[in-house]
Amino acid sequence: MKGSTIEGGVVVSRRRKGVARGLSIMDFILRIVAAVGTFSAAVAMGTTNETLPFATQFVRFRAEFDDLPSFVFFVVANSIVCGYLVLSLILSLFHIVKSNAVKSRILLIVLDTIMLGLAIAAASAASSIVYIAHYGNPKPNWFAICQQYNSFCERISGSLIGSYVAAAILLILIIFSALAISRT
Template sequence: MSTTIDINPDAESSAAAKGKAPLIGTSTTHGGGNNKGIAIFDFLLRLGAIIAAFCAAATMVTSDETLPFFTQFFQFEAGYDDLPAFQFFVITMAIIGGYLVLSLPFSVVAIIRPHAVGPRLLLLILDIVALTLNTAAAAAAAAIVYLAHNGNQSSNWLAICVQFGDFCQKVSGAVVASFVSVVVFMLLVVISGLALRKQN
Protein backbone atom coordinates (compact mmCIF):
# COMPACT_ATOMS: atom_id res chain seq x y z
CA MET A 1 0.00 0.00 0.00
CA SER A 2 1.54 3.32 -1.06
CA THR A 3 0.58 6.80 -0.21
CA THR A 4 1.22 9.59 -2.65
CA ILE A 5 1.04 13.28 -1.98
CA ASP A 6 0.41 15.50 -4.93
CA ILE A 7 2.30 18.74 -4.90
CA ASN A 8 0.97 21.38 -7.21
CA PRO A 9 3.93 23.42 -8.50
CA ASP A 10 1.59 26.20 -9.55
CA ALA A 11 0.22 26.50 -6.04
CA GLU A 12 3.75 26.55 -4.60
CA SER A 13 4.90 29.22 -6.99
CA SER A 14 1.76 31.27 -6.37
CA ALA A 15 2.23 30.97 -2.62
CA ALA A 16 5.84 32.03 -2.94
CA ALA A 17 4.77 34.91 -5.12
CA LYS A 18 2.13 35.92 -2.59
CA GLY A 19 4.76 35.88 0.13
CA LYS A 20 7.19 38.06 -1.81
CA ALA A 21 4.84 40.36 -3.69
CA PRO A 22 3.88 42.64 -0.80
CA LEU A 23 7.53 43.14 0.16
CA ILE A 24 8.62 44.03 -3.37
CA GLY A 25 5.56 46.17 -4.03
CA THR A 26 5.94 48.10 -0.80
CA SER A 27 9.61 48.94 -1.24
CA THR A 28 9.42 50.12 -4.82
CA THR A 29 6.00 51.69 -4.96
CA HIS A 30 6.12 53.47 -1.61
CA GLY A 31 9.65 54.80 -2.01
CA GLY A 32 9.06 55.78 -5.60
CA GLY A 33 5.87 57.60 -4.69
CA ASN A 34 7.62 59.59 -1.97
CA ASN A 35 10.57 60.47 -4.20
CA LYS A 36 8.28 61.45 -7.05
CA GLY A 37 6.29 63.72 -4.74
CA ILE A 38 9.51 65.32 -3.53
CA ALA A 39 10.64 65.80 -7.14
CA ILE A 40 7.36 67.50 -8.08
CA PHE A 41 7.65 69.80 -5.05
CA ASP A 42 11.24 70.54 -6.10
CA PHE A 43 10.06 71.54 -9.58
CA LEU A 44 7.38 73.87 -8.21
CA LEU A 45 9.85 75.49 -5.82
CA ARG A 46 12.22 76.14 -8.71
CA LEU A 47 9.47 77.90 -10.64
CA GLY A 48 8.81 80.12 -7.63
CA ALA A 49 12.53 80.86 -7.23
CA ILE A 50 12.79 81.80 -10.92
CA ILE A 51 10.02 84.35 -10.49
CA ALA A 52 11.60 85.76 -7.32
CA ALA A 53 15.11 86.00 -8.80
CA PHE A 54 14.08 87.68 -12.04
CA CYS A 55 11.69 90.03 -10.22
CA ALA A 56 14.52 91.06 -7.88
CA ALA A 57 16.88 91.76 -10.78
CA ALA A 58 14.26 93.60 -12.85
CA THR A 59 13.09 95.71 -9.93
CA MET A 60 16.63 96.75 -9.08
CA VAL A 61 17.44 97.64 -12.70
CA THR A 62 14.35 99.86 -12.99
CA SER A 63 14.90 101.63 -9.67
CA ASP A 64 16.45 104.81 -11.10
CA GLU A 65 14.94 108.06 -9.87
CA THR A 66 15.71 111.69 -10.66
CA LEU A 67 14.56 114.53 -8.44
CA PRO A 68 12.24 116.74 -10.51
CA PHE A 69 12.82 120.14 -8.97
CA PHE A 70 16.28 120.84 -10.43
CA THR A 71 17.21 122.12 -13.86
CA GLN A 72 18.19 119.79 -16.66
CA PHE A 73 21.82 120.82 -16.19
CA PHE A 74 21.91 120.17 -12.46
CA GLN A 75 19.93 117.20 -11.18
CA PHE A 76 20.21 114.65 -8.44
CA GLU A 77 19.78 111.09 -9.61
CA ALA A 78 19.86 107.77 -7.79
CA GLY A 79 20.37 104.52 -9.68
CA TYR A 80 21.48 100.99 -9.03
CA ASP A 81 24.59 101.45 -11.20
CA ASP A 82 25.89 104.13 -8.83
CA LEU A 83 26.67 101.50 -6.20
CA PRO A 84 28.86 98.40 -6.80
CA ALA A 85 26.81 96.40 -4.30
CA PHE A 86 23.66 96.91 -6.36
CA GLN A 87 25.53 96.08 -9.58
CA PHE A 88 26.74 92.84 -7.98
CA PHE A 89 23.17 92.18 -6.87
CA VAL A 90 21.73 92.55 -10.39
CA ILE A 91 24.41 90.38 -12.00
CA THR A 92 24.13 87.68 -9.35
CA MET A 93 20.33 87.51 -9.41
CA ALA A 94 20.38 87.28 -13.22
CA ILE A 95 22.89 84.41 -13.02
CA ILE A 96 20.80 82.66 -10.39
CA GLY A 97 17.65 83.05 -12.45
CA GLY A 98 19.43 81.65 -15.49
CA TYR A 99 20.74 78.71 -13.48
CA LEU A 100 17.26 77.95 -12.19
CA VAL A 101 15.88 77.89 -15.73
CA LEU A 102 18.65 75.50 -16.81
CA SER A 103 18.02 73.29 -13.76
CA LEU A 104 14.38 72.65 -14.71
CA PRO A 105 15.18 69.77 -17.14
CA PHE A 106 17.15 67.99 -14.40
CA SER A 107 14.23 68.46 -12.05
CA VAL A 108 11.93 66.91 -14.68
CA VAL A 109 14.32 63.95 -14.96
CA ALA A 110 14.05 63.50 -11.19
CA ILE A 111 10.25 63.37 -11.56
CA ILE A 112 10.37 60.80 -14.36
CA ARG A 113 13.08 58.72 -12.68
CA PRO A 114 12.63 59.28 -8.93
CA HIS A 115 15.34 56.75 -8.01
CA ALA A 116 18.05 58.36 -10.17
CA VAL A 117 20.83 59.58 -7.88
CA GLY A 118 22.96 61.48 -10.43
CA PRO A 119 20.57 64.36 -11.30
CA ARG A 120 19.54 64.82 -7.68
CA LEU A 121 23.15 64.94 -6.46
CA LEU A 122 24.12 67.41 -9.19
CA LEU A 123 21.19 69.68 -8.30
CA LEU A 124 22.11 69.52 -4.61
CA ILE A 125 25.69 70.65 -5.26
CA LEU A 126 24.70 73.44 -7.65
CA ASP A 127 21.87 74.59 -5.36
CA ILE A 128 24.35 75.01 -2.50
CA VAL A 129 26.59 77.16 -4.72
CA ALA A 130 23.59 79.21 -5.89
CA LEU A 131 22.40 79.60 -2.29
CA THR A 132 25.80 81.01 -1.31
CA LEU A 133 25.79 83.53 -4.16
CA ASN A 134 22.19 84.51 -3.52
CA THR A 135 22.81 85.07 0.18
CA ALA A 136 25.90 87.18 -0.52
CA ALA A 137 24.06 89.39 -3.02
CA ALA A 138 21.01 89.80 -0.80
CA ALA A 139 23.11 90.64 2.27
CA ALA A 140 25.23 93.20 0.40
CA ALA A 141 22.16 94.92 -1.04
CA ALA A 142 20.38 94.82 2.32
CA ALA A 143 23.28 96.66 3.98
CA ILE A 144 23.08 99.47 1.40
CA VAL A 145 19.30 99.66 1.70
CA TYR A 146 19.64 99.99 5.47
CA LEU A 147 22.04 102.90 5.04
CA ALA A 148 19.71 104.50 2.51
CA HIS A 149 16.84 104.36 4.98
CA ASN A 150 18.65 105.20 8.22
CA GLY A 151 22.04 106.62 7.30
CA ASN A 152 25.09 106.49 9.56
CA GLN A 153 26.10 109.55 11.55
CA SER A 154 29.52 108.17 12.47
CA SER A 155 30.61 107.94 8.83
CA ASN A 156 28.49 110.90 7.61
CA TRP A 157 26.16 108.70 5.53
CA LEU A 158 22.93 110.59 5.00
CA ALA A 159 19.56 108.86 4.74
CA ILE A 160 18.47 109.49 1.16
CA CYS A 161 15.07 107.79 1.26
CA VAL A 162 13.41 111.04 2.30
CA GLN A 163 14.28 112.50 -1.11
CA PHE A 164 14.40 109.32 -3.22
CA GLY A 165 11.28 107.57 -2.00
CA ASP A 166 10.52 105.59 -5.15
CA PHE A 167 14.13 104.48 -5.48
CA CYS A 168 14.24 103.18 -1.92
CA GLN A 169 10.89 101.46 -2.29
CA LYS A 170 12.02 99.57 -5.38
CA VAL A 171 15.40 98.51 -4.05
CA SER A 172 13.77 97.39 -0.81
CA GLY A 173 11.33 95.26 -2.78
CA ALA A 174 14.20 93.77 -4.77
CA VAL A 175 16.01 92.81 -1.58
CA VAL A 176 12.87 91.19 -0.17
CA ALA A 177 12.43 89.17 -3.39
CA SER A 178 16.06 88.05 -3.19
CA PHE A 179 15.59 86.80 0.35
CA VAL A 180 12.51 84.90 -0.80
CA SER A 181 14.71 83.07 -3.29
CA VAL A 182 17.21 82.41 -0.48
CA VAL A 183 14.49 80.68 1.54
CA VAL A 184 13.44 78.67 -1.51
CA PHE A 185 17.03 77.54 -2.09
CA MET A 186 17.24 76.43 1.53
CA LEU A 187 14.13 74.32 1.03
CA LEU A 188 15.56 72.89 -2.20
CA VAL A 189 18.75 71.84 -0.44
CA VAL A 190 16.80 70.20 2.38
CA ILE A 191 14.44 68.23 0.15
CA SER A 192 17.31 67.14 -2.11
CA GLY A 193 19.08 65.80 0.95
CA LEU A 194 15.94 63.99 2.05
CA ALA A 195 15.46 62.47 -1.40
CA LEU A 196 19.05 61.20 -1.47
CA ARG A 197 18.71 59.77 2.03
CA LYS A 198 15.57 57.85 1.04
CA GLN A 199 17.44 56.27 -1.87
CA ASN A 200 20.20 54.90 0.36
Protein backbone atom coordinates in the same frame (compact mmCIF):
# COMPACT_ATOMS: atom_id res chain seq x y z
CA MET B 1 4.27 34.73 6.04
CA LYS B 2 6.91 35.08 3.36
CA GLY B 3 4.29 36.18 0.81
CA SER B 4 3.08 38.98 3.07
CA THR B 5 6.66 40.10 3.76
CA ILE B 6 7.43 40.35 0.04
CA GLU B 7 4.12 42.07 -0.56
CA GLY B 8 4.85 44.43 2.31
CA GLY B 9 8.29 45.14 0.78
CA VAL B 10 6.68 45.96 -2.56
CA VAL B 11 4.23 48.33 -0.88
CA VAL B 12 7.07 50.06 0.96
CA SER B 13 9.08 50.32 -2.29
CA ARG B 14 6.12 51.87 -4.11
CA ARG B 15 5.60 54.32 -1.26
CA ARG B 16 9.25 55.37 -1.39
CA LYS B 17 9.03 55.92 -5.15
CA GLY B 18 5.81 57.88 -4.66
CA VAL B 19 7.45 60.10 -2.06
CA ALA B 20 10.50 60.61 -4.29
CA ARG B 21 8.26 61.51 -7.25
CA GLY B 22 6.26 63.91 -5.07
CA LEU B 23 9.49 65.56 -3.93
CA SER B 24 10.57 65.83 -7.58
CA ILE B 25 7.32 67.53 -8.57
CA MET B 26 7.62 69.93 -5.65
CA ASP B 27 11.27 70.54 -6.64
CA PHE B 28 10.15 71.52 -10.15
CA ILE B 29 7.49 73.92 -8.87
CA LEU B 30 9.84 75.53 -6.32
CA ARG B 31 12.51 76.03 -9.00
CA ILE B 32 9.99 77.96 -11.10
CA VAL B 33 8.99 80.11 -8.11
CA ALA B 34 12.63 80.80 -7.21
CA ALA B 35 13.45 81.69 -10.84
CA VAL B 36 10.57 84.17 -10.89
CA GLY B 37 11.79 85.64 -7.57
CA THR B 38 15.37 86.15 -8.77
CA PHE B 39 14.22 87.47 -12.14
CA SER B 40 11.85 89.99 -10.59
CA ALA B 41 14.51 91.02 -8.06
CA ALA B 42 17.07 91.61 -10.81
CA VAL B 43 14.60 93.53 -12.99
CA ALA B 44 13.27 95.63 -10.11
CA MET B 45 16.78 96.60 -8.99
CA GLY B 46 18.13 97.03 -12.52
CA THR B 47 15.40 99.46 -13.55
CA THR B 48 15.45 101.54 -10.39
CA ASN B 49 16.22 105.23 -10.69
CA GLU B 50 14.74 108.48 -9.47
CA THR B 51 15.47 112.10 -10.30
CA LEU B 52 14.76 114.99 -7.96
CA PRO B 53 14.86 118.65 -8.96
CA PHE B 54 17.12 120.92 -6.99
CA ALA B 55 16.95 124.72 -6.94
CA THR B 56 16.59 125.10 -10.68
CA GLN B 57 15.24 123.14 -13.57
CA PHE B 58 18.74 122.41 -14.89
CA VAL B 59 20.31 121.11 -11.68
CA ARG B 60 18.92 117.73 -10.66
CA PHE B 61 19.89 114.96 -8.29
CA ARG B 62 19.64 111.46 -9.68
CA ALA B 63 19.77 108.13 -7.87
CA GLU B 64 20.38 105.03 -10.01
CA PHE B 65 21.10 101.45 -9.07
CA ASP B 66 24.41 101.43 -10.96
CA ASP B 67 25.77 104.25 -8.81
CA LEU B 68 26.55 101.60 -6.19
CA PRO B 69 28.67 98.51 -7.00
CA SER B 70 26.73 96.42 -4.46
CA PHE B 71 23.56 96.92 -6.44
CA VAL B 72 25.30 96.02 -9.71
CA PHE B 73 26.58 92.83 -8.05
CA PHE B 74 23.05 92.14 -6.84
CA VAL B 75 21.62 92.41 -10.37
CA VAL B 76 24.36 90.26 -11.92
CA ALA B 77 24.21 87.60 -9.20
CA ASN B 78 20.41 87.33 -9.31
CA SER B 79 20.57 87.06 -13.10
CA ILE B 80 23.08 84.21 -12.83
CA VAL B 81 20.98 82.39 -10.23
CA CYS B 82 17.86 82.87 -12.36
CA GLY B 83 19.63 81.46 -15.42
CA TYR B 84 20.82 78.47 -13.41
CA LEU B 85 17.33 77.82 -12.03
CA VAL B 86 15.83 77.87 -15.52
CA LEU B 87 18.49 75.46 -16.81
CA SER B 88 18.09 73.18 -13.79
CA LEU B 89 14.43 72.66 -14.68
CA ILE B 90 15.64 70.07 -17.23
CA LEU B 91 17.19 67.92 -14.49
CA SER B 92 14.16 68.49 -12.32
CA LEU B 93 11.91 67.12 -15.08
CA PHE B 94 14.28 64.17 -15.44
CA HIS B 95 13.85 63.42 -11.74
CA ILE B 96 10.07 63.38 -12.11
CA VAL B 97 10.39 60.69 -14.78
CA LYS B 98 13.22 58.75 -13.13
CA SER B 99 12.85 59.30 -9.42
CA ASN B 100 15.70 56.98 -8.38
CA ALA B 101 18.50 58.97 -10.09
CA VAL B 102 21.13 59.69 -7.45
CA LYS B 103 24.15 61.17 -9.27
CA SER B 104 22.15 63.96 -10.89
CA ARG B 105 20.56 64.80 -7.53
CA ILE B 106 24.02 65.06 -5.96
CA LEU B 107 25.03 67.39 -8.79
CA LEU B 108 21.94 69.51 -8.10
CA ILE B 109 22.76 69.65 -4.39
CA VAL B 110 26.26 70.93 -5.15
CA LEU B 111 25.09 73.49 -7.72
CA ASP B 112 22.13 74.59 -5.57
CA THR B 113 24.52 75.16 -2.66
CA ILE B 114 26.80 77.31 -4.83
CA MET B 115 23.82 79.33 -6.10
CA LEU B 116 22.51 79.70 -2.55
CA GLY B 117 25.85 81.17 -1.52
CA LEU B 118 25.81 83.57 -4.48
CA ALA B 119 22.22 84.66 -3.80
CA ILE B 120 22.87 85.23 -0.08
CA ALA B 121 26.09 87.15 -0.81
CA ALA B 122 24.32 89.44 -3.26
CA ALA B 123 21.30 90.00 -1.03
CA SER B 124 23.51 90.68 1.99
CA ALA B 125 25.66 93.19 0.14
CA ALA B 126 22.60 95.02 -1.14
CA SER B 127 20.92 94.86 2.28
CA SER B 128 23.72 96.81 3.90
CA ILE B 129 23.36 99.60 1.35
CA VAL B 130 19.57 99.59 1.69
CA TYR B 131 19.92 99.86 5.46
CA ILE B 132 22.18 102.90 5.13
CA ALA B 133 19.82 104.42 2.57
CA HIS B 134 16.95 104.09 5.04
CA TYR B 135 18.68 105.01 8.29
CA GLY B 136 22.03 106.57 7.40
CA ASN B 137 25.06 106.42 9.66
CA PRO B 138 25.80 109.58 11.65
CA LYS B 139 29.43 108.72 12.55
CA PRO B 140 30.83 109.04 9.00
CA ASN B 141 28.13 111.63 8.08
CA TRP B 142 26.20 109.34 5.75
CA PHE B 143 22.71 110.71 5.55
CA ALA B 144 19.56 108.70 4.99
CA ILE B 145 18.34 109.38 1.45
CA CYS B 146 15.01 107.58 1.61
CA GLN B 147 13.16 110.65 2.83
CA GLN B 148 13.93 112.31 -0.51
CA TYR B 149 14.07 109.28 -2.83
CA ASN B 150 10.94 107.38 -1.75
CA SER B 151 10.31 105.52 -4.99
CA PHE B 152 13.95 104.50 -5.31
CA CYS B 153 14.06 103.10 -1.78
CA GLU B 154 10.76 101.24 -2.12
CA ARG B 155 11.94 99.47 -5.27
CA ILE B 156 15.35 98.48 -3.91
CA SER B 157 13.76 97.21 -0.69
CA GLY B 158 11.18 95.24 -2.65
CA SER B 159 13.83 93.63 -4.82
CA LEU B 160 15.56 92.34 -1.69
CA ILE B 161 12.41 90.46 -0.73
CA GLY B 162 12.41 88.52 -4.01
CA SER B 163 16.06 87.62 -3.59
CA TYR B 164 15.70 86.44 0.01
CA VAL B 165 12.62 84.37 -0.89
CA ALA B 166 14.59 82.72 -3.70
CA ALA B 167 17.47 82.00 -1.29
CA ALA B 168 15.06 80.38 1.17
CA ILE B 169 13.60 78.27 -1.64
CA LEU B 170 17.11 77.19 -2.69
CA LEU B 171 17.70 76.01 0.86
CA ILE B 172 14.45 74.03 0.75
CA LEU B 173 15.48 72.55 -2.62
CA ILE B 174 18.74 71.32 -1.12
CA ILE B 175 16.82 69.64 1.69
CA PHE B 176 14.34 68.09 -0.78
CA SER B 177 17.18 66.68 -2.89
CA ALA B 178 18.84 65.20 0.18
CA LEU B 179 15.52 63.65 1.25
CA ALA B 180 14.97 62.21 -2.23
CA ILE B 181 18.45 60.66 -2.18
CA SER B 182 17.77 59.11 1.22
CA ARG B 183 14.51 57.60 -0.12
CA THR B 184 16.23 55.74 -2.98
